[in-house]
Amino acid sequence: MRVVMRPVASPGGQATRRPALPAPLTRMPLRLSQLVIGIATATGAWLLVTGPIALAAATLSLAATVALVVGVSLVWDSFDESRPDLATGKHAEAFQSQAAGLVTLQGVVLTLVLTLADQTTSTTIKAGGVALVIGVLFGLVLAGLVALGISGQGQLLIATLVFNLTVWSCAYGLLCLAAALVLET
Secondary structure, three states, X not given: OOOOEEEEEOOOOOEEEEEOOOHHHOHHHHHHHHHHHHHHHHHHHHHHHHOOHHHHHHHHHHHHHHHHHHHHHHHHHHOOOOOOOXXXXXXXXXXXXXXXXXXXHHHHHHHHHHHHOOOOOOHHHHHHHHHHHHHXXXXXXXXXXXXXXXXXXXXXXXXXXXXXXXXXXXXXXXXXXXHHHHHOO
C-alpha cells in the first residue's frame, strides 16, 4: 500500500511533508476505531468465560467488523490521492441519505424484535435491541447535524464520528440478533 505524502505548513512557515490519513479515517476516528476494536475484543473475551456464548460471539464479531472496515477504508483511500481537503455540500447530502437509510433499517428491525420479544427473550437479543435503539438515536443526531450542510473540516470530522457510531451500533444490533438465532436456538 502506498503512503500519500501531503505538504503541511509548519509553525516556522516552511512546508513539510507527512503521511496523509484517509478522509473517513482522520486521526480521531481512526483512534476511536482502534478503541472500539480493543474494548469489543476484551469484552468478547470476558463474555466467553462469564456470559452467554452468543453475546460473546456478537461482540467479537463487532471487533472483527470494525477492523475489516478500517482495513477496507485504508485500502480504498490509498487508490485516490487527489481527494479534496475541504468539506463540500456533497458530504452533507451523503451523510443525510446514509443516516436516513440506517435509521429506517434499524427501526424496522427493532420493530420486529419488539413485536416478537417476550419474557423469555435472551440477553443477546436484548443487547441487540438496545444497540439498535442507540443506532437510531445516533442516526437522528447525524441527520440533524448535517441538515444545514457541512462547512468545514471540523464539522466533517464530527459527522464522520457520529456516522461511524451509527454504523457500529447497527452492526452490533444485527450481529447480536444473528448470533442469538444461530447459537441460542
